[in-house]
Amino acid sequence: MFNKICEILHKIGINDEINKHDLLKDNLGLDSTEMAFFVIEIKRVFGVDIEGSNCEQMQIIKIADFVQDRMK
Amino acid sequence: MQKVFVTGVGTINAAGSNFHEFWRNIILNKNCISCLNIANPKLSSYWGGKIGYISPEKYFSRRLLNKCSRFSKLALLAVNEAIKHAELDISKLDMRRVGIFVGNNSGGWEKAREGLKTLHSEGVEYVSPYLASNWFPAAPQGHISLVYGIKGYSKTVIADRASSLLAISHAAKKIFNGDLDVAIVGGTETPLDEWALTFYQSFEERLNFGSSTKYNPFDMTRNGMILGEGAAFLILESAENLHKREALQKRIAEVKGFGFSSPGKFDVNFSYAVKQCARAMQKACDESGIAPSEIDLISLDGAANAFDDAVEIYAIQNIFGDNATKAYAFCPKTFFGNTIGASGAFDLILSIAAMQNSIIPCLAHLKNVDPSCKLNFVINKNRKVAINSSMVISRGIGHVSSVMIITK
Numbered sequence: 001m002f003n004k005i006c007e008i009l010h011k012i013g014i015n016d017e018i019n020k021h022d023l024l025k026d027n028l029g030l031d032s033t034e035m036a037f038f039v040i041e042i043k044r045v046f047g048v049d050i051e052g053s054n055c056e057q058m059q060i061i062k063i064a065d066f067v068q069d070r071m072k
Numbered sequence: 073m074q075k076v077f078v079t080g081v082g083t084i085n086a087a088g089s090n091f092h093e094f095w096r097n098i099i100l101n102k103n104c105i106s107c108l109n110i111a112n113p114k115l116s117s118y119w120g121g122k123i124g125y126i127s128p129e130k131y132f133s134r135r136l137l138n139k140c141s142r143f144s145k146l147a148l149l150a151v152n153e154a155i156k157h158a159e160l161d162i163s164k165l166d167m168r169r170v171g172i173f174v175g176n177n178s179g180g181w182e183k184a185r186e187g188l189k190t191l192h193s194e195g196v197e198y199v200s201p202y203l204a205s206n207w208f209p210a211a212p213q214g215h216i217s218l219v220y221g222i223k224g225y226s227k228t229v230i231a232d233r234a235s236s237l238l239a240i241s242h243a244a245k246k247i248f249n250g251d252l253d254v255a256i257v258g259g260t261e262t263p264l265d266e267w268a269l270t271f272y273q274s275f276e277e278r279l280n281f282g283s284s285t286k287y288n289p290f291d292m293t294r295n296g297m298i299l300g301e302g303a304a305f306l307i308l309e310s311a312e313n314l315h316k317r318e319a320l321q322k323r324i325a326e327v328k329g330f331g332f333s334s335p336g337k338f339d340v341n342f343s344y345a346v347k348q349c350a351r352a353m354q355k356a357c358d359e360s361g362i363a364p365s366e367i368d369l370i371s372l373d374g375a376a377n378a379f380d381d382a383v384e385i386y387a388i389q390n391i392f393g394d395n396a397t398k399a400y401a402f403c404p405k406t407f408f409g410n411t412i413g414a415s416g417a418f419d420l421i422l423s424i425a426a427m428q429n430s431i432i433p434c435l436a437h438l439k440n441v442d443p444s445c446k447l448n449f450v451i452n453k454n455r456k457v458a459i460n461s462s463m464v465i466s467r468g469i470g471h472v473s474s475v476m477i478i479t480k
Contacts, residue, residue, distance in 0.1 A: 011138075012138065013133060013135030013137075013138050014135065015134070015135075033139065033201045033202055033204060033205060034135075037200065037201050037202065040197065040198055040200070040201065043197065043198075044198060
């Protein structure tokens with residue numbers, strides 16, 4: 001799941017190495033439109049709704065866990 | 073009052089991916105109009121000045137480019153080249169005194185079209201959020217501002233083919249008045265998208281939707297404009313800024329004056345349209361302090377329909393009098409298509425190149441000149457002649473006119 005989340009981030013154009021504990025805004029610098037894009041892609045790829053404002057403060061591994069959990 | 077100089081240019085269009093290539097093809101009189109591969113049968117026979125492969129990722133991050141429509145990408149490439157040509161070190165400028173001025177007419181419709189398709193096929197929740205900042209005409213201004221950190225007064229102008237000259241005039245006035253030191257100015261347009269073409273097709277009588285590959289204004293066989301895509305940008309600087317950065321040798325032209333006119337109504341008769349166009353020319357002459365008899369070269373708008381061609385010619389004859397057939401007249405956009413909102417910036421750059429190289433590209437397609445169009449057209453072959461001043465004319469729908477005068 002982590003790798004699939006990373007694929008979405010690569011699609012946004014994040015070329016740097018992505019750490020499991022990175023925060024989308026503080027560490028990867030996603031702006032508001034990129035955050036919205038990320039949320040849409042989560043919905044499109046996994047069929048899972050996630051709030052952008054929640055994502056900002058979550059580590060990527062936590063987002064992966066959240067998505068995994070909701071898919072069950 | 074500050075003098076305003078051009079110190080750099082950058083272009084991308086069907087005739088070249090940079091200014092050097094563009095000018096070489098224009099001098100070779102190469103027709104860069106090609107057939108467009110569009111699935112829509114109504115547009116399938118359309119010809120245009122289409123750019124081939126572009127590689128903005130060589131200079132800009134994929135993260136930025138993901139957010140850009142094609143017209144922003146073209147603008148970024150042209151701006152990048154213009155800044156390099158001017159040898160301008162952006163990091164040394166007070167960015168509060170640097171502005172960006174862009175002419176555009178159609179916006180980035182290919183992204184809007186994608187957004188509409190997603191809206192109706194998948195639903196509103198799947199429409200790309202990038203649409204919020206990439207389809208509208210001011211998007212390139214925003215993207216360029218973000219890349220270079222521009223903080224000064226900036227503007228995007230939408231006035232059909234008159235857009236970019238009007239945008240450049242706004243910038244020149246800001247520098248002239250001492251409000252800005254440097255301005256990145258020009259125009260960008262991608263009208264060959266299926267949706268944008270459909271929009272332009274509503275003015276079908278103005279466009280060449282036939283099988284002709286020739287865009288030939290002022291010719292008896294003319295058949296409307298052929299559109300082209302592209303971006304053209306220039307760097308404008310104050311004399312003071314050039315002194316400060318010890319770059320006086322970078323001057324390639326001086327912006328002397330500008331005139332604009334709008335008739336205030338859509339349907340006008342011939343004589344009223346001529347008067348309005350002439351008014352813009354006269355204003356440009358008055359502002360620049362240059363008499364029509366002193367102008368060596370006229371860059372024509374070239375709408376390629378009988379009414380608008382005649383309006384342009386009669387307006388020139390009204391203002392220039394006997395000198396109308398003395399100044400050379402050219403219209404090199406016929407080689408790469410009319411780029412609408414960017415056409416004035418291309419024409420300005422080609423006038424500068426003609427002045428710098430003492431070569432006027434010919435109107436290669438002009439074989440049977442309309443007898444009512446009496447000007448000193450450069451036909452058959454390029455003319456080698458010294459040029460010290462040029463009047464650039466851009467006109468638009470609703471008979472708006474932008475006219476700029478520049479000197480060497």
